Amino acid sequence: MNNLAIPVWGYWLMGLCLAGFVWMLVYSLKKYRGMHRSLYAWPYGLWMVVFTVIPLLLIGYYAFTDKLGNFTLENFANFWDSNRSMKRELMVQGFDPAALGMDARGTVNVSTLVYSLWMALICTLVSLVLGYPTALIMADRSFKMGATIVVLFVIPMWMNFLLRTVAWMSLLEDSGLINSLLKLLGFSKVQLMYNSQAVLLGMIYNFLPFMVFPIYNALNKQDQRWSEAAMDLGANKWTTFWKVTFPISMPGIISGITMVFMPSVTTFFIPRVLGGGNTEMFGDLIERTFLTADDWNVGSALSLIMMVLILFSLGLLRRVDPEGEGGSMI
Amino acid sequence: MKKLLAFAIAALLTLGLLPAVKAEGVVNVFNWEDYINPDALTLFEEETGIKVNYMRFTTNEDMLVQVRTNPAAFDVIFPSDYAIERFIQEELLLPLDHALLPNTSNIVDWLKSPSYDPDNTYSVPYMWGTLGILYDSTRVQGPVDSWKVLFEDTYKGEVFMLDSFRDSMGLALKYLGYSMNTRNPAELQAATQLLIKQKQDGIVKAYQVDETKDKMVAGEGILGVVWSGDAQYAINLNENLAYVVPKESSNVWVDGMVIPKAAKNPENAHKLIDFLSRPDVAQMNTEYIEYSSPNQGAIDLMGESYLNNPNLNPSQETIDTCEFFHDVQDYITIYNTLWAQVKNAK
């Protein structure tokens, strides 16, 4: 049973945050002598502090404490060696893990993270490879159907993504459409579901539009005259593309990668439904740790680790696109 | 324009608050999936005027967490035996007022004072059953009477295991000849290794809970670990299927009805429990969900068709050799960690 009582210093910390907030508010009022536009942002600021900052602090609290509320780094140690708490428990019960052959380092958490990163990487790459030409064709002004194609692309995005993922089950199952077709043609059935490939397929299916649209936007915003000028100066189509079009579309690519990579790492619905419990990804792991194993401390530690990783990769991406121009898909 | 906007927003907000207003006379029920006859609930609502809010869970572990974090959200819960033990330990249950539950005198003798809740102080048995193997008789090779078949290469890629660590570890332990409630780490380790090997050899198609019965009806998979009632459901829809409780013995479980201490509507909760223990209602339920009934009155009403069904009415001998799950809360970290190893094995 997790300890829900936040210690006294926790209350002090929250009080401090809110006090700091109020102080800034009063300061602004004094400075501007009454109503000023900037005050419009304070309700928002308060909301964010209460509903974003404090929850994150809670996660931080649980990540660094044990079930009784004492400070510990055990949860992170547990990330590295998932058998750690089990070994401790065995010793508490009076057994020797080494004698039982149970003292190996548990790699569950680490390998799941690595697996998730790997899957996310493949998904992002495939989406890029498939999505870039798509966006290119869509943005081609000489392509009359451009606008309609965009609409056609948007429609599936608006349909509930769970529904669309589950629809793949009908296609991939042993008794599903594809296998029934194969059976009709005389082939033996192929195991299309309950494996990594199915999960990857589901991920690409869900995230492809998020790669296509930023790239399409970036390409669309481009001034046609740049590429026209290049061609006038003697460059052929290929060179024009590589030296003019592609670099200008880079912010869109960065944006697309951001919008695909992060959700891919943390997805938990797709591996559950299409992977059949055979392919657990990091999102699954966190959910299971919180809700089935009821271990909020380790769960919070895992969440923190994941967030740090994501911030790190976003930081890397920022290096490539310092202006942050690619940040909007709007 | 401004006024219209303000009015629209106010209207939307009030609309949004409507679901939060609770009706008088409700009872909040937390039960397993597919585990009650909807007509029984309608009948209850008609007879008593109390509205039933029905919520579902898939495993005891999920349910335990939900109840711990939302103690006042439910009035009647249907946990399994070991979960009831756990609730009693954590002092989360209201002792039942048996004066309000006259129909519970219908409970069969062997469940009047079960080991997980002596004298049924906190719970009333609702359904019981066994854990066993559902198999496609047209595609099996040789007899299916032992847990062994789940671990052999013969059925590679065609076995559905339960995504529930007590049940899966339990059957592995039983196969190795140990108790399902063992606190001996060597035995747990052996069971874990067996399950890991099973996964690595590619024998398991998927780890699921409720999906297995429908998939086997559709002809996917040859063997599936299921509970007796799910097996009966599947057999009714696909006559090629059959169910067996392996000879090494298995788990016999009882799901009971309990009332949490923090429940908001305890009187309505008692009414519902009493209602469900009425022989005719118990019969309605049992015939719909097709599990085994602990209600003697219902059994009498169902007569031959129930008594002659070996899946739903196994011999006393079978019941006696099967084990109840008991709470292993002090070992939960160990169980959880080992199960994570199994799920993660590649």
Next chain:
Amino acid sequence: MKALKRGYLGLILLFLYLPIAVLIIQSFNAGVSRAKWEGFSFRWYQELFKSPDIMQALYVTVTIALLAAAASTIIGTAAAVGINAMSRRPQSTMMMLTNIPMTMPDIVTGISLMLLFIFSRVERGYFTMLLAHITFDTPYVALSVLPKLRQMNKYSYEAALDLGATPGYAMLRVILPAIRPGVITGALLAFTLSLDDFTISYFTTSPLVQNLSTLIYSEARKGIKPTVNALSALMFVALLVLLVTVNHRTSRTTN
């Protein structure tokens, strides 16, 4: 070359629409099982409207999306106006507060909010789900409006004040019209995000109050009932009609 391009696009679109087509076709299957086709029937459409679970989930989904979009648009637009008028230090603090939730994965947002509600002893349900939705929608609204504010003439507001307008009047008559496209985009974005949300709703609601996504999730683990197929078919048709009309209207006005 053109044919190649068309072919490629066609393949991608086929990929996108294949599952949807399957869903729609299956919604007319008279039988329950996904494997066997037992004849054409409207059975599941009838059952859809009789199913209280789905109808309630639909109600929850739509009302939450509307309410959250409304609330987050108001808060977010106000926020953008305020942030734009701030001096550098507070502005960067606010921008950081805006960027944090957007870089947080859904699952962490959901779990952290769950912890907040459990810790503050607030019973999870419709209200908490609404709060969560507003929380993740608002930054998107703010970020939609900010660019428009930056594009706007910096001095219009002050000019209005100099000419005697009250701050409120200036806000309504000067700023809002200029940023209107951003506000609308933001509102639509918030609405779409809330409509489709799964992960955050999953952690911030109780089993009693399901939105469409969480309902489908719990159904998916058992095997999708054909009523859900009927629902998706209807949603698809509704979307198609909506988007085509909007597209038609906007192309008319631009012409």
